[in-house]
Amino acid sequence: MxxxxxxxxxxxxxxxxxxxxxxxxxxxxxxxxxxxxxxxxxxxxxxxxxxxxxxxxxxxxxxxxxxxxxxxxxxxxxxxxxxPDVAALLVEIRHVAESRIAEVDRVTRRFLAGREGMERVDQETLVDRIRRGEVTLLDVRPSEEYEAGHIPGAISVPLSELKKRLRTLPKDEVIVAYCRGPYCVLAMEAVGLLSAKGFQAARLEDGVQDWRARGYAVALGGALQRRAARA
Amino acid sequence: MxxxxxxxxxxxxxxxxxxxxxxxxxxxxxxxxxxxxxxxxxxxxxxxxxxxxxxxxxxxxxxxxxxxxxxxxxxxxxxxxxxPDVAALLVEIRHVAESRIAEVDRVTRRFLAGREGMERVDQETLVDRIRRGEVTLLDVRPSEEYEAGHIPGAISVPLSELKKRLRTLPKDEVIVAYCRGPYCVLAMEAVGLLSAKGFQAARLEDGVQDWRARGYAVALGGALQRRAARA
DNA sequence: CCATCATTCAATCGAATGCTTGAATGTCGT
DNA sequence: ACGACATTCAAGCATTCGATTGAATGATGG
The missing domain is CATH 1.10.10.10 (Winged helix-like DNA-binding domain superfamily/Winged helix DNA-binding domain)
Incomplete structure (x- = not known):
C-alpha cells in the first residue's frame, strides 16, 4: 500500500x-x-x-x-x-527562457548585429499577411523538412537552391522566408541574399512548430502534391 | 563575431x-x-x-x-x-509524461485502488457543471492557497476544518472537492469523509493551474471578499 | 560468405549533482 | 548589544552524467 x-x-x-x-x-x-x-x-x-x-x-x-x-x-x-505535444513542450520551454533570461535576448541581438539587412520586422502583422496570402512565402529548409510539415501556402525553396530559383520570384511583391524557428540561420541567409539581389525580403521568426502552437494548421506532404498542383 | x-x-x-x-x-x-x-x-x-x-x-x-x-x-x-507561464510549463510536462509513460497511470490506479469510494468521475461534464454553478464547489487546500488563487465560485473549506463545517453543506446537492491537482490527496480524503457521512461527493482532479490552463479565469483573494459577499 | 556500413554497446575518465553536516550571515525582540 | 531564529554558505562524499574510444551487433551487397 x-x-x-x-x-x-x-x-x-x-x-x-x-x-x-x-x-x-x-x-x-x-x-x-x-x-x-x-x-x-x-x-x-x-x-x-x-x-x-x-x-x-x-x-x-x-x-x-x-x-x-x-x-x-x-x-x-x-x-x-x-x-506534437513534445514539440509544444519545447516551444513552452523556449518561451519561459526567452521571457525570463535576459541573456538569450542579449546574445540574439549581438548575433543579429553582425548580419546585414536584418532589421527586425513586426512579426504580428507579418503573420496576418501570411495568413491572408498577401505575400510570397518561402520555406528555405531542406525539402524533407518541408514535406514533413510546412506553413500552408509556402513553397519549398531550400537555401541551397535559392540562387538558381531567383528568377522565378517576384520583384514587386514582398517575399517572406522562414526556416526552423527564431534560432535558425537559414532564413536570415536567404533574406540576406534576396535583399542583395534587390528583392523586398523579410524574415518570419516562427518555425512550423511555433506556427502550430499559434493554433494554425500545418500542411503535409510535398513533392507529389506540388507536382500535381503545378500540372 | x-x-x-x-x-x-x-x-x-x-x-x-x-x-x-x-x-x-x-x-x-x-x-x-x-x-x-x-x-x-x-x-x-x-x-x-x-x-x-x-x-x-x-x-x-x-x-x-x-x-x-x-x-x-x-x-x-x-x-x-x-x-504563470512557469505553471503552464509544469502542466505541459505533466501532460507529456502522463500520455507517454504508462507507469504514471499504473501507479495512479494502484494508489486509488487502495482508497474507498474513489471511482473516477467523468471530468469533462464535471467541469461543465462547475462552470455553470450547478454544484457546490469546495476548495479543500489550506486557506492561504485559496487566497492566492481559486476557481471562481469555490468556497474555502480546508480539509482540516471540513469536519466542523459538515453541517453547513447541502445533502441534496452534489458537492465537488478539488485541491492541488490530480496527484494531491486532499480532495480524495475530503470526498472519502463526505461520502462516509452520506453526502453526494465527487472529486475534481484539476487543480487551479489546470483550470487556468483550460483558459478559465481564476479568482483571487480571500477572506475579506468572502465576508463581504456573504453580508 | 565476406566486406562494408549504420548503429549500438561497454569501459573509462573528468566534471557536475544531490544530500548531509556544521558553521556563517543577517534580522528581530528585548 | 545579545540571544534566538530563518536562511544561506561551504566542505565532503557518493552518485550520476557526458564525451571519447574501440569493439560488437546486425543488415546489405557483391
Missing amino acids: LSPRQYKDVICEHFAHVAKALGSAKRIELLDLLSQSPRRVEGLAQLTGMSVANTSQHLQVLRGAALVEADKAGSFVTYRLAG | LSPRQYKDVICEHFAHVAKALGSAKRIELLDLLSQSPRRVEGLAQLTGMSVANTSQHLQVLRGAALVEADKAGSFVTYRLAG
Missing part, C-alpha cells in the same frame, strides 16, 4: 525524468531538429556536430523518456518526435 | 539550463507547491520532507533558472513562481 508521500515521490520522479531528458543543450538541439522532420542518426550527428556514438547515446536518453520514437528499416534507424 | 554554431550552442545551453532545473523530483514538487501559493523556505521544507538547507539549495537552483523569485521580509524569505 502506497503512502501519499511515496506516491507523490514516484510520480514526481517520472516528471523529473522527462525534464531531465531535456536538460542538455545537445538533446534540446536534437529535439529541435526532430521537430522539423524525422531523421536518421547519422544525419542528426552531422547537423549537431557530434560523434555518431554520442548522438546515439543522447537519442536513447530521449527515447527512455518517451520523447522520441525510433523506426528501424534495414540497418538504418529513423528517429522522430513521439508526438 | 559569433558563428551560427556557437550561437545555437549558447542559446540551447540556456534552454537546457531551464530544463535541468526541472530535472529533479524534489524541485518539481517545490514548483508544484509554489504554483499553489507563495511560501517560505521552512514551510516548503516541511511539506516536502526535506531538510531546510537542502530545500534552500534546490530553491536557489530554481532561482538560477529564473523559475522562481524570492522576497525577503525581515529574516523570512518568501518564494513564489516567477510567472
